[in-house]
Amino acid sequence: MSFLVLLLALLIEKFSGWRTRLHLQYDRPWLGLLRAVEAMPAVAGRPWLGVLLAVLPPLLLLALLITLLQPLAYGLLLLPVHLAVVVWSLGRGDVLRSIGPFRDAWRREDVQGAYHVAERDLGLRGESDSDLLAQVQATLVWQGYQGFFAVIFWYALLGPVAALAYRLLALIVEHGQPALAERAAYVRHAFDWLPARVLVASFALIGDFVVVSKTLLQELLSWEIPAPRLLAQASCSAEHADQGKVGAKGVASLDALWQLLVRSAVLWYAVFAACALLL
Secondary structure, three states: OHHHHHHHHHHHHHOOHHHHHOOOOOOHHHHHHHHHHHOOHHHHOOHHHHHHHHHHHHHHHHHHHHHHHOOHHHHOOHHHHHHHHHHHHOOOOOHHHHHHHHHHHHHOOOHHHHHHHHHHHHOOOOOOHHHHHHHHHHHHHHHHHHHHHHHHHHHHHHOHHHHHHHHHHHHHHHHOOHHHHHHHHHHHHHHHHHHHHHHHHHHHHHOOHHHHHHHHOOOOOOOOOOHHHHHHHHHHHHHOOOOOOOOHHHHHHHHHHHHHHHHHHHHHHHHHHHHHHHO
16 A cells, blocks of 8 residues: 555656645644644743644644554555645645746856846855855755655655654744754754665665765765755765856756656665565
8 A cells, every 4th residue: 555655646746736736735734733832831941842742743643543544444544544644744845846947047047037036936045156056956956855755765664654753843944933943953854864865875876876985985874964965965976967057057957966866766666666566
């Protein structure tokens, strides 16, 4: 059933507009819970308690629902539950659509326009042309990872509760008060450690293994390096992404990084399919 859920999630992700039209990623109820938790006097001095109160109730409810549905109809009732949780846990928005205006301006060599749309649509400010392109490349890889790969990884490994936990932590980091967001970021860093390195290994296998190995061998097992920086370095090394070119070559580097993410996802879907057949 897990592999079927992943295939359906991939189909929905491919047509990412479905998530909005079908209201599959409606955050307002949980954000209301987060605001209620943040308003509690007991949480003011204990942000870790706030993170627990915001994350644990949905996880416990999901675990209880799965336990209750497991013996019914041979477990078939779990399929829509698993699918709904996985789709809800995917990233918000469409990263390709978000960087579209930047791509158009960069291809036209309209550097001033590229700076404007990068700040407007992506919240990025570059100190130079190469720095701005590098930031956009890193954003593309990070959004592809945290919006899809990390969720699928934890679902395949530990089930829907882990996938939901990852997204809830990400939402706290994005929408929570600074103290809660900082604590949630610590926990998400732990969640990111293993899948980020699995994806780096995929980049090395699909891209330039020698360059990725030389570049990141010393940092691969480091706990301190943030996942966004690790993934940005690995992806650019694997694809020899040229971070300093304005025009078509810079846009081509973005396309190459996206295709690297797609090929990595296909690789791990194939691995999971083989495991599902053999086990």
